[in-house]
Amino acid sequence: MKTLDHGNNLPGLYIHIPFCRSKCSYCSFCSTTSLELIDDFLSALFTEMNFYESSFGRFDTLYIGGGTPSVLSIKHFRQILTHVQKTFRLTEKPEITVEINPVDMNVNELKALRHMGVNRISIGVQSFNDDILAFLGRRHTGSQTRRTIADAGRAGFENIGIDLMYGIPGQDIPLWAETLEKAISCEPEHLSCYQLTLEDDTPLGKRRRMGEFLLPDEDRQYDFFMRTSTILEGAGYVHYEVSNFARNGNLVSRHNSKYWNHTPYLGLGPAAHSLAEKRRWWNRGSLAEYLADIHAGKAPVATSETLSREELRLEALFLGFRTKEGIHLKNFNTRFECDLLEEKAGTIKTLQNSGFIRIEDGYLRPTSSGLAVADSLSLI
């Protein structure tokens, strides 16, 4: 199976656009609705790029995420791409992704993006059910979303991903299955299906703490998870990571895969994370702090850490068990001088017998039910 390993370990570049037209009720990511700060932010972003001009080689992927990147105009995107190309080098066929919100862009704008070199679009669909969209505080309806997906196809995008969400109060499994069927009928190349998780400081998190609604219990979460996998794999998608499905192995998110196998990445913009060798750092969490640091002439880094071998090892385990490909035993042994098959022989045997993992082509791979308990698997 060829999924994550695209034969290169070239770094990925992430740019965080910390703006939204409105804040969704479940979202705890860094974003603001003060769109008048966009120009300030972009000039700060370009300054930040310059800090890293020489420290990273060629980037293989560029991912513009948020927030809501589609609040930017085509002019803004052009500035960003120009600046990236001026400051860094990209490989010959980079994967360039932009996250967009339904209704934000018409077909002409999408075409313009495509012409600029953006070759992957990720649409924040979340649901096709209007009641659920309202509960989540989304600004679009299901039918608008379908139009946007179609527009993206018409604009020439051959790699369209959509994000969906399950485990939402008021959503039972049949309703979720309906959403999945509608998604499948749009024939996207990629789907990300996330279980709703709520931070306490979000509006929905507060409502949950007040006891206004319950999130599904663990048994129901499992049902959602397994139904998602069954339905999408039935429709021909590969369940290649806990939350991610691709039409085939070539259509996996090259950028996100770097996060899962410790490939270096550079994150720019507020709250963005970066990894280079054993060092990981992340930027200031708010736009104001980010801008202040840049204006003061320094890198807007909040914290950095140097990962110990033990920390890297734990990450390699939990990230590996989140992917269908699993953990490459030989590489793991080389990196951590740990022969899992030998050191954890008893546990692995039990896990195999219980149908959580299998050993295949030199990999330790989670099964579908293994993916559902990837956290526990990593603590073996």
Add this chain to the structure above:
Amino acid sequence: MENIRNFSIIAHIDHGKSTLADRLIQSTGVSDARTFKDQILDTMDIERERGITIKSQAIALPYEASDGRAYTLNLIDTPGHVDFSYEVSRSLASCEGVLLLIDAAQGVQAQTLANLYLAMENNLEIIPVINKIDLPAADVDRVIEQIDQELGLDPDTHLKCSAKEGIGIEEILEAIVDRIPHPKGDPQAPLAALIFDAQYDPFRGTVIHCRVFDGNVKSGDMIRFMFHNTVYRVEEVGHFLLSRAKRDRLSAGDVGYIIAGVKTVADVRIGDTITLNDRPCEKPLPGFREIKPVVFASIYPISSDDYEDLAVSLEKYTLNDASFIYQKDSSVALGQGFRCGFLGLLHLDVVQERLEREYGLSIILSVPSVRYRFTLRDGTVTEVDNPSLYPDPTTIAGSEEPYIRATMMLPDRYLGSVMKLCMEKRGLNSRLNYTGPGRAEIIYEMPLAEILYDFYDRFKSVTQGYGSFDYDLIDYRESNLALLDILVNGEKVDALSQIVHRDRARTRGLQSCERLKEEIPKQMFRIAIQGAIGGEIIARTTISAFRKDVTAKCYGGDITRKRKLLEKQRKGKKRMKMIGSVAIPQSAFLAVLKSDTD
């Protein structure tokens, strides 16, 4: 000697013993406001929290009475719990009189009676004192009636006070002088002193608390403990004020301390008689008993790395608690630990809490057991207090278990439910007395093992807190015992094994399984919890597996946060005991002991 009065305060728990003691200390001017801390006599945190005295204390109160003469009133405080009744009896043996304190709202309770009987056995002058008369719920007339009818004392002899408000204190002090006889004894006779307590001082070794009946003792004397037949040279004697006050000698009638280079409290026995080595008294003072632990349990460190710390802490702990005994023990499931003996469940609680609180240890306790007696087919008799030493069942010809006499006092409306509880606990030969209008005393003989397991909690619950309980050991009786093992995924957890009555095995097995089910977190596999006798499974529950735990997405490369969560989980897992592939938290071991009503 005419100016000395030796007395104790006896009462049911929470009837205000310590508060009254504080008030007497305060009003005789021993402590001023600055040094006064509420309830000086109860010095340990645990004692203060639970409102009970565990160790005895003593203090000499200087008092100028209305007759114009100066007296020394020696207050000997007593432990306030049934587990420590022998210590109470030795303290009382050191007195000539007692204040029998009764809560004006609660009236006479089981320990009021038990303490009264102890005082009567020692022929003490008894002054009934009705406390908490300031409470809105106080019913003084009813208590006076109880003093007459339930205690059989002259109701005209009672005093009234509110120790909390300082009401009636002067009258109590006068009554102590007037009514409690002064000590009698012969200062010229050979020394005879009763040890009623011993405490450890890190600088001086054991400080022996004693009452001198005859003769006198001074530093330099060679003294002999008559039971141990050991001889020590006296370094210092003195009285108890707020701290120790050195004196030249202790004479007949005195209460005081002796320091004689005794290394640990285990080297002296409470109730033993001290005499002079070269001029011994004829025979020891009466009433000595060697107290033996009746409840046994093993203690293990949660992390086997802490074994040495546990060993050191136990050693330190026993310096000051001679009734606690321990020896090395080991468990297949829990590793190296110690088998310990306690005077009762409360004593066990106290030891556990102090080890955790004062010594910062995390420990696991095995299921407590009493000491059973087995007669084997070859005629030998063996005593077993540790389920891991249970004899091969094919060799057992007969078995016996210790019985207690349980005395309970309660409003009669609870009689039905208490009798039901006692029968469930294999209670026998009940005797019922109506001690007053609407009040009953009920006595049962029942196996000690039954009160180790959720008896107190359920008794309190069925009597809605109005019942009181006291017990004493009576004898060993024939029983039909079995060894109940608990298996987790087929592996025996030896620390959870229990010796049980065969008729109760199934119920006990099920309860243990259910408790474990509540405490052991779901894991990736189904966990079978079974109770077994020999090879036969008699109880079973299952903890279903969790099926999903992966939620937080690793968005935008924020992997650190997720890793930290997992690191925390991994740490938590390390604090659990692994039995095979199942992680069992400390709380699960404790839960097996707890009652359903918690």
